[in-house]
Amino acid sequence: MRNFCRRFPFRSLPRENIPIPRHFLSHHSRFPARFNSSAKIPASSSSKDTCAKGPAPLSLYQRITELVAEENPTVDDKASSGNPVAENGRSSACQIARESESSLNAKEQAQAENSELEDVSLIVQRVTEIVRLEKSELRMGQRLDELDLPFSSEIVEKVLKRCFKVGHLALRFFSWVKLQPGFCHTTQTYNVMIYIAGEAEEFDLMEKLVDEMEEDLCAKDIKTWTTLISHYGKVKQIGKALSTFEAMRKSGCEPDAGVYKAILRALFNVRKAELSMEFYKEMVSKNMSVDASLYQLLMSCLARSGDVAAVRLVGDDMVMIAKLSDSEVYACILRSFCIAGRIEEARKLFEEIKKKNLLVDLKVFEVLVKGLCRASKTDDAIEIVNNMKQSLAIDGQVYGCLIDGFIRQGDVTKALQLLHDMRELGCLPMVSTYTQMIQYLFRSDEYGKACELYEEMLKDGIEPDIVAITAMVAGHVRHNQISEAWDAFKSMKKKGMKPTWKAYTVFIKELCKASKPNEAYKLLEEMLDSNMNATNGIYHLVISCLTRNGELEKARKVEQIWTSLKLQSLGNEMVFQSADHPSHHEEHKRSNCSFNQGINYIQKAEAYSEIDLKQVCRILSSSTSWNSILEVLERSMIHFTPKLVEAVLHSCQRHSGAALRFFSWVGKQSGYEHTAETYNMGIKLAGSAKDFEHMRNLYQEMRRRGCSITPNTWTIMIAQYGQAGLTEIALKTFKDMKSDGYQPNGSTYKYLILFLCGKKGRKVDEAIKLFQEMIHVGYMPDKEILGFYLSSLCESGKLMDAKGSVKTLCKRGFAKELGYSLLIKSLCRAGRVEEALILTEELDKVGCSIDQYIYGSLVHALLRQGRLDEALDKVERMKKAGLSQTVHIHTSLIVHFCKEKQIGKAVDIFKKMREDGCEPTIVTYSALIRGYMNMGMIADAWQIFRYMKVKGPFPDFETYSMFMTCLCKVGRSEDGLKLINEMLECGIIPSAVNFRTVFHGLNREGKQELAHSVLQTKWLLKRERMFLY
Template sequence: MRALFRFKSFVFDPTRRNTLVSFSKSSKSKTHKTPSKIQAESVAITSLFNEITEILGSDVVESDETTRLRFPVSGETNVMTGGDGALVSCTQGVRENAKVGFSGEDGEAQKVVLEEFDVSPVVHEITSVVRADDDILVSMEDKLEKLSFRFEPKIVEKVLKRCFKVPHLALRFFSWAKDKDGFSHKVGVYNTLLSIAGEARDLDMVDELVKEMERNNCDKDIRTWTILISVYGKAKKIGKGLLVFEKMRKSGFEPDAAAYNIMIRSLCIAGRGDLALEFYKEMIEMGITFGLRTYKMLLDCIAKSEKVDVVQSIADNMVRICEISEHDAFGYLLKSFCISGKIKEALELIRELKTKEVCLDTKYFEILVKGLCRANRMVDALEIVDIMKKRKLDDSNVYGIIISGYLRQNDVSKALEQLEVIKNAGHSPRVSTYTEIMQHLFKMKQFHKGCNLFNEMIENGIEPDSVAITAVVAGHLGQNQVAEAWKVFSSMEEKGIKPTWKSYSIFVKELCRSAKYDEILKLLNQMHASKIAIRDDMFSWVISCMEKNGEKEKIEHVKEIQKKCKSYPQELSVSYKTELRQEEELVDDYNHPQVVQLSAPPPASSAVDKMDVQAICRMLSSSRDWERTRESLEKSTVEFTPELVVEVLRNSMIQGNTVLRFFSWVGKRNGYKQSAEAYNMSIKVAGCGKDFKQMRNLFYEMRRQGCLITQDTWAIMIMQYGRTGLTNIAIKTFKEMKDMGLIPSSSTFKCLITVLCQKKGRNVEEATRTFREMIRAGYAPDRELVQDYLGCLCEVGNTKEAKRCLDSLGKIGFPVPVAYSIYIRALCRIGKLEEALAELANFKGDRSLLDQFTYGSIVHGLLLKGQLQEALDKVNSMKEMGIKPGVHVYTSLIVHFFKEKQLEKVLETCQKMEEESCEPSVVTYTAMICGYMSLGKAEEAWKAFRNMKEKGASPDFKTYSKFINCLCQAGKSEDALNLLSEMLDKGIAPSTVNFRTVFYGLNREGKQDLARSVLQKKSALAAQRKVSA
């Protein structure tokens, strides 16, 4: 990975022009603060806040445009800004990129072409066939055949752009069209498909499309690389995004402003401000930069760190490069500090504004109040509101922020008190404020209070919006008052409010929860009559809900409605044309950010220093005496930030005891506050060491500290319980999360299903129930999860449920060939080759694509049955089609030849791999080690093991475990003991089974003293990993 970050050193210039703010040394000092200074520091912060309140309370507000801080927080728009938020003047030096089309002329040309697409009868006619696909008797492909059009790349590309929201249909159309007359493999078609797959978060489809481009000799252009970077960035696959970025360079394409812009945004969204800064430095050195919107994202991301000087420099560059006013830059800076919980820095900024004689308007008071509420400093927030009240700046907005702060703490009584304060002050509460309180009251089973609040809102002449009405509908359904819910829902139309898709979605989910199936049918029919687009995931929820209760007749009614919703008229409606145009524009604008050119490079600062991380890790591993380690840490000059702590936790996971003591110690340091990411990583460290008591303690501490507990936190705990076989506790944890009001995310579902499918603690019934719930919730599982789930179902012989899973995956847009290839793979792995071949023969889709996906699995299945010749024939037939055997095929052959004791064939297979530049994987090396051991050739096994490490394929846990088993079976347990020590040295924790295998082996060989040392190693490892020992 080092090759990815060959950046030159880049240091911020302290003498730069236009410095916005000079913070006091206390806010960015790197000197260590001893515990004796904690009280003094606390007093200093209080003193600072008192000083700020005096500043804010002493001035008289004047509406002078020259001094007012003008931050466009709400609907205010600067006439000088473009769509991305960057000033028009910033775009005069846009870096030329004719291929991607960033110039103004290209934009005009694109607009003209789009208009031409909209009136193209050919494209409209093809699109109506593709997107309809509702006829059971006549397939989409047959209908397309009858059109008798030449499917040239331009036409195919235009149709694909209009299928942006139906990726499964887009891929199906492409699979059919690519074999037709007039089609040729053009990069524009693949770029559109990659954009569609990326928007659908279907990374498997993205990978397959890239491979297909390579098979068809279709070269990538600059836009292809940019799309791939964007796809992986949006999916938070930062590692893959970085690899693509580096491959782009190696392919001869110099990354342009668009690629850098997307990379930095992706890193900011993923919370990797350290890497974003590195890319920012490289951009500066190359003389390019980005628009205001990306600058604000970078500012918000870096503000979470302790590097205040870096944040200040970025704000300076916003003024100099984007030519915004200092007033606006102050606003962005204040907002970033408040969002990041950096209240001290925000207060120092306010003090700095005083010295510059800048007056704050209402919006900036609101930013400060919101920041204080986020930091759970409600008393301080109220003090600011009192100052606003004295200066006659208070309004319903700022009181709404206070109410939101109390509701975030689940303190509804104080929220209601503040509601009375708003009314007594003569202000009308906002609709959103009423709605927020009502939602909390309904959630706390205080239904009548919530309804009274809704009635009060209407009596006071405040018109409810769709969100408020939907909240009341959900409240009624929670009380099983269906008739009243319908009455309230219908009142939307009477008030001239059109129910949104979200409103319908909540209504449907609540009806499903109450099993009111007749009402669901009524609501679906109403949605269809109102021309509300009903998504497939909603139909999936409803059908799954009805299946549980055996409502077969009603399921058929739902499917009839689904067919109606999918049908498209031959003459496209205006709304449909508008939707298609929006989808085309979404594809065309997928990666077209606004960029600006930089005249003089500004300074920057480094992110988390890897040397600092390594230094702390060395301290933690140098001694098991915590007091000595703590003394070393106290003397260290390293600046501790949440980002650095996360990296230390990640790199020292096997030393759970020491590293969690470090986590506790650093959390008590003056001026330091743990982040949610740091808590999540500490919870993972404790769970990996099976220290579940400490894991729970950290979770409760995280909640007490006011850190945001998301689905990711729960997913980590679920995975840690489940991986050790404690699946019942994992299930209870999942339910506990839902009871806390959190809706399971895709990752939470995946973690639970994965651990339920593994052999240790397997619970197939619960896995099936959770998988169906995931589908109903509208989440599409990834390939890895589908592989685990189908593999589990096949292993227990539940092929009926596996086939049902295939049907449901097809309905939600999961690629059908990929799903069937996974199913066939699972059948082959359990020895059901005949069933696998039958599924392959009966497949009605693109057979050639499925053959490519499954031939390795078929070869594996044939070899398990001992049918070597048939397997070799299969390999040769694929070679004739231009498909070379992959590493998994060669590995299967090696395993088979070892089993048959045909060492010459093994060596011959290895020679073929080398000739075809097929690098052996860790699995291949592991198979060779076990094979040699099975033939009694221990020396050859060790040679393969050493060769593996020399080639850069580091042995993993499975490699060590299998080698240890083989050595103990061969009477070489002392060598296995050495492998245990090597595992520990490499940071791989041996399992209880590993220790037991070596212990029994040494005892069998009469080496009792060495056997006792195994028990000592096991006890030492347990003490090393656990705090709650």
């Protein structure tokens, strides 16, 4: 729940600075209109759909009111004490006046109403002041009791709305008022509090509030459901968003347009194009309006998935249903293609637009130019711009896109030249363009040029915005020009700008990186005085920096401030620990103790007992209930050390969910602290379970706690993304690693190149760049990485690159025989047999001879193409050269004869190789199993498989997967299900493909109940491997 506190400024606001939105007050309010907020919150389900050209966006207060307030309120405030209050909390002063038997005339009645409204407004104002100004919960309660006022649900709702920017105070008041005699929360008050919790991404609290809502018999309305779905969607918890949508339907609450928009946005966030389309169709079938922004998001999602036809269909709907013009629709489609990086489709569409003589404005050209530049097609973008000049006046935005393209390519010379040409043409560059150039120059250690460019911008009369000044501040600090950085920072205020949270954060980070702890401390104080709270990461960074430089007193002071802000949960009441509460004092003492230990004590990596390791692993696998596991752990007398925890995580891949919970639990135990190694193992475990969200959370926690992050930490994360085929994210993580100042090591390059060269998520061009970079920085590839790399190049038709790489490596000292052997093997794997044969004949020219491994590669490739005679000829040549046949050649022959359904010959070769003392490998046995299955000899296949389990080599994942697929093909899916269970018992994790193969096989055989059990096993396994919050 720490995020909840950190998202809101913790310093209490003075009375005169409490922001009160205009529409929360009656016209008698004494608060000036300047307190209206301009921050933005997504529109609620009750808000009307707006087009891109609609009115200005509503303020934050207005939108939160739409989300949680009445759709058609008559009066903002309610009567004060003494007047009856309806059970649903909705009676107004007007209604009370009408129900009374008073004989007031219209004028007297209006005066009475105004008096009541003013009284209620003053009550809300007074209560809000107390809630926001009193740091102690006990003191807050005493002062509220002294007011001796009745708390209606409307008053509570209004107070909560005024406190939504300081959510921890809102929750404190919410919990306090719940305990007051005669008060019951309503759906409306719960809605406000749920919204606040969701905005702070405190989902445990949000769900707890929903549970309490049910306990208090408060019915969830459409706004409750919309809030829940919207906030789950924002953080990509799509499973919870969908289950909430289904729960809403089952409850009898019919989804409205707002709910559909919320669920669609959630699906767009996780790029679920198919599901998005289904929900969209359902929405349209119910005659619900779809605004232009939602159409654009839907198109972009579909374009990213590659469903171009669906994008066109949505475009037709925009014309027929939304009544948009063809030009507007084509512009939206073009934008979606460019966002998705589908440049060829974008080009074709642009030609189609021109052929249809549709209106093409500068905005359309800008979209295409930006798309081309982001796809590294800057030359094409320049051609488009040159054509544009004939009919349109080019503005700074379009030129800015071109400059962005040059910068992305690293061609700063062209970017600077274009910037100069723009000024010559009288087209002033945008401030964002200057900022981007300045940032790039700073990163390239061109400090002088960056400062000169900034001065040029000022001379041209272009006023820098807060982003530009922040960039200058960061650049000055990086080049150790601290006084200049402070001057730039202070210039914001001189220009009438207020430094933003981002500006403070960037400045503090850069100061800490430059080992300027006192400067960072000073700036943190200023930030807090400006009612802006820092993140946990910033506090950790400042504390670590102060500690390293011996400023222990200041470090303790920062930690005291940070500790005082942490959210404390007291039982089920969800109230905050008060500053003067004894238990808080004790907690604070413990925190300081831990902090001082962190400064003066580094925990030794103690050895561990194998008995302890087995006991912990047994406990973690003993139950699916974490509470049961926790009870056993707390009763155990095991002494936990980082080495033991690391070993436990390494041994518990099958039960990684429980292992990750154990990791979290043990980190909170007295006398224990996680090390970089335990965090690395935890990150690896979460990533192997594809729980990437928790993997990232562990990394952030590692940073917050000041653990030493090494290149190995980054390498593990990159490897987990690559293993899952998410090479785009792996590459982004690699770039983030370098931008954060960490230098990739040999392992980083190795694993990233391996996954870029893999079948899943292959990116050959990126692999080539990375391989060259690896060589340039001095890392030499090993046999494994070079083999994968060359195979990828050969399969992609980049033969010259493959040959060039081998020549370059050999010049740098790589063994020639091994290099050319791997190159021939790669050509053979890619089916380039003729090229491999030619290269083999030329080996003597480079001083290499043909060894048994090269013969093995050639024989295997010839057999794959059915050229048995040529393959046998190579075997004979090999014998004449005095080279013995390898297991590779024997296995290749077995594979060939099994494929030709000559199982007898395959068995003969198998027997002969064993007689010759050539031990079969797991690939050899797998080939025989596949051969027997192809011949329908299922019993013989099982016999080989059982022999492997008893004598070895033990079946691996590939063997299980192959045998399972063969069994399902011949109607033996039930045996395939047994193999899945065997895999789990042996600690081998079945893949999604394994489950799918068996599931479909059982369904084909009419065994639906067993098929359903496969899904249950899959779901249970996923649940056991994920860290469930």
